[in-house]
Amino acid sequence: MPALAAGATVHLAPEEARTSAGELQRWLIEQRITVAFVPTPLAETLIAGDWPDTALRLLLTGGDTLHVWPRRDLPFTVVNNYGPSECAVVATSGIVAAGPRDGLPTIGKPIARCEIHILDEEGDPVPPGEIGEIHIGGENVGRGYRNPPSPAAEKFVTLRVRGAAHPQRLYRSGDLGRWTAEGEIEFHGRSDTQLKVRGYRVEPDEVSAVLNRHPLVAQSAVVARGQGAERRLIAYVVPREQTVPRAGELRDFLAAALPAYMVPELLVRMAAIPLTNNGKLDRNALPAPMPVNALPDVPFRAPAAGAEVRIAAMVEELLGIQGVGADDNFFLLGGHSLLGTQLMLRLREAFGAELKLRDLFDAQTVGQLACKVVFEVTRLVMSMDEDEIRKRLA
Numbered sequence: 001m002p003a004l005a006a007g008a009t010v011h012l013a014p015e016e017a018r019t020s021a022g023e024l025q026r027w028l029i030e031q032r033i034t035v036a037f038v039p040t041p042l043a044e045t046l047i048a049g050d051w052p053d054t055a056l057r058l059l060l061t062g063g064d065t066l067h068v069w070p071r072r073d074l075p076f077t078v079v080n081n082y083g084p085s086e087c088a089v090v091a092t093s094g095i096v097a098a099g100p101r102d103g104l105p106t107i108g109k110p111i112a113r114c115e116i117h118i119l120d121e122e123g124d125p126v127p128p129g130e131i132g133e134i135h136i137g138g139e140n141v142g143r144g145y146r147n148p149p150s151p152a153a154e155k156f157v158t159l160r161v162r163g164a165a166h167p168q169r170l171y172r173s174g175d176l177g178r179w180t181a182e183g184e185i186e187f188h189g190r191s192d193t194q195l196k197v198r199g200y201r202v203e204p205d206e207v208s209a210v211l212n213r214h215p216l217v218a219q220s221a222v223v224a225r226g227q228g229a230e231r232r233l234i235a236y237v238v239p240r241e242q243t244v245p246r247a248g249e250l251r252d253f254l255a256a257a258l259p260a261y262m263v264p265e266l267l268v269r270m271a272a273i274p275l276t277n278n279g280k281l282d283r284n285a286l287p288a289p290m291p292v293n294a295l296p297d298v299p300f301r302a303p304a305a306g307a308e309v310r311i312a313a314m315v316e317e318l319l320g321i322q323g324v325g326a327d328d329n330f331f332l333l334g335g336h337s338l339l340g341t342q343l344m345l346r347l348r349e350a351f352g353a354e355l356k357l358r359d360l361f362d363a364q365t366v367g368q369l370a371c372k373v374v375f376e377v378t379r380l381v382m383s384m385d386e387d388e389i390r391k392r393l394a
Contacts, residue, residue: 003035019337020357021045022345029054040064041198041231043078045338051075062090063199065187067227069099082107082187086155086171088140092116094184106184107177114138116185117170118177123159126178133191134177135159135170142171195224197233198336200261207264210257211235216245221273221281222264225288232334235264236286237295238273247295247332266334267295289334291323297332300325307351307370314346315366326367330360351377 003010011031017024021042028036032055038046043061047068054075062081070078083091094108110116115137118126126132135157144156155174160167176188195202204222211220219238226232239245247267254263266289274285287293291300303312303326312324318339330340340360347353347369353376363369 008034016357020341021049021338022341023357025049025051028056034058036060037062039199040066041338044068047071047074047078060093064196065189066096066105069101069105070096072098074098080105080107082185083136083140084171084173084175086142087114087136087173088142091136091140092185104186106180107187109184110138111140114140115168117161118179118185119159119161124162128179128181131176131178131188134173134175134185136173137168137170141169195233197224197231197261202233202262207233207235207254207258207262210254211237211250214245214250214253216240217250219273221286223283223286230339232266232336233262233264234266234268234286234289236268236270236273238270244269245295247297250295265331265336268293269295288320290321291325291328291333294333297329301327301367303366304370307373308366310350311347311370311373312366314343314350318343318346324366326370327365329364330366330369331364347373352380353377354380 011033013024013027017027019042024038024042025046027033029052034055035058036056037060040061040063043059044067046059047070051074056076058079059076060079060081062083066080078096079093080096081090081093083089090111091114092108092110094106096105099105117135117137118132119135120126120130120132141156155172156169157172158167158169161170174191176191177185178188180186190196190201195204202224204224207222208220211217211222216239217237218240221236222233223236224231224233235250237245237250250267251263268287268289274282300323303309303324308326312326315324315328315330315333315335316322319334321333324333330343335343337357340357344355344357344360347355351373353373355372355376359372360369363372
């Protein structure tokens, strides 16, 4: 490994730091980590956050589209990487300049002994500034898939790229990109219908195909909304006849056939799937998920005055929704660990309650979380003497 070859030591982040930007930042600082590789959604939160004194010199990231530019006062350098597993994971790499700047950060330049060709549908290089499919060549290209052989014939191709002396074996990534004037590569998403959500590639038609097999579902569409760490998979469902399925029932049905990252976090009820004039899914006409159009899980109960009202308002602001009830589940509304960390910070600021992310997993509804807050605040007050109480109330 590069770290061992350089005489450094390898540190593996603990489980609680792998899904929480706050916990990961704390661990990086405490362990005096100098070089770290962090998945893009987590890295975006680290890049955007405030940093106290840290030994971190390099933050490498990859696995998804990077949407943020480093601030000029960030104490470390950000390196953005790109590459599929079929090509030894990393094919391009580059330092991300301090921003803000127009557009998205590039994925850098090809690494040593790796070649990148951006080709059109005919297999010819696209003109400078034009978008084409990224093809990868060089010593890091894999031999193919062990089973079955058919995908290898589609993904691993032998082409004589215009200007080359000999045919070359290339990997068709299915990703779109274009060259910049500086010789770096801008990433422009997938060439097929695959989505990428928090580092995982998701085929929405595959999710819809399973969802449509449910006896209470007539039709469905699956899309991804949001950017970076807040990107979420959303299913729009047309119920069959008058019977409306429960959201939890559909999630269980999907989880029996698909990996967890392909199960939509939000399920929206629709009377019909909107289509364009060409008969294709009209993604722009799909409504934003709201409690009022979500498939039901539990009957609505308005938040009670006090902690429940304040916590519900925080959840609404974080998730960009309205009408959150006391029994609504933070995660089933579209929340995830990164947003949960932000919620814990807001609760700490608002109530002085020292809650951790694991408390949110134990108390996932607004009402349950309010009980946790009241308990922690009461415990805090009971531990104070009269002078300390006066100081806090001053």
